[in-house]
Amino acid sequence: MPTPDGPAVVVGVLPGQSPTVVREAARLALAMSADLVCVWSDAARTSVAQDPDGTLVTTPLDPDHVDDREDEVAAEVEVAAEVERNLEGSDVPWRFVYTVGEASRELARVGREAGAAMIVVGSRRPGIGGWMNHLIGGSTAGHLAHTQPLPVTIVPQEHP
Numbered sequence: 001m002p003t004p005d006g007p008a009v010v011v012g013v014l015p016g017q018s019p020t021v022v023r024e025a026a027r028l029a030l031a032m033s034a035d036l037v038c039v040w041s042d043a044a045r046t047s048v049a050q051d052p053d054g055t056l057v058t059t060p061l062d063p064d065h066v067d068d069r070e071d072e073v074a075a076e077v078e079v080a081a082e083v084e085r086n087l088e089g090s091d092v093p094w095r096f097v098y099t100v101g102e103a104s105r106e107l108a109r110v111g112r113e114a115g116a117a118m119i120v121v122g123s124r125r126p127g128i129g130g131w132m133n134h135l136i137g138g139s140t141a142g143h144l145a146h147t148q149p150l151p152v153t154i155v156p157q158e159h160p
Contacts, residue, residue, distance in 0.1 A: 008115055009028055009034050009035070009117060010110055010111045010114060010118070010119045011037070014122070017122055018157040022036075023090070025038075026090045026092045029094075035093045037095055037114045037116070038080075039097045040076070040099070041107065042075070042100045043102065043103060104143035104144045104147065105143075107119050108147060111148070111150050112148075116150055117150070118150055120155060121140050123141075123157050
């Protein structure tokens with residue numbers, strides 16, 4: 001991934017995430033005259049190689065999952081389209097990055113590679129599902145704040 005000419009704001013995106021997160025990250029990037037780098041790290045897959053053209057070769061973590069590259073591409077395209085819809089009408093230059101693995105590690109890596117000024121993440125999802133994810137995997141924001149030098153901004157997700 002090439003480093004942009006100016007600063008960047010990296011934002012973690014998820015399928016079905018509140019649009020507030022990416023829109024607030026775009027607002028911050030615009031105020032900073034920065035590019036926006038929207039990163040989805042698919043935690044259900046792991047990297048096995050990278051092709052010479054930069055294409056990431058991945059495999060599912062679940063050994064019982066039938067690996068289907070078409071499903072992976074469809075999910076990536078769907079999340080990118082969701083980000084595009086959420087940024088409709090925004091003047092901020094942005095790009096989408098698909099990666100695999102643990103979210104805080106991948107956001108920090110992309111942040112370093114993009115020359116990011118900050119990383120933006122959403123707060124945990126409301127309800128029992130968000131609580132269980134936090135209990136099992138911990139907080140992405142917490143992991144980021146304790147493992148890398150970039151400022152981390154947490155955007156509260158809208159409650160239904």
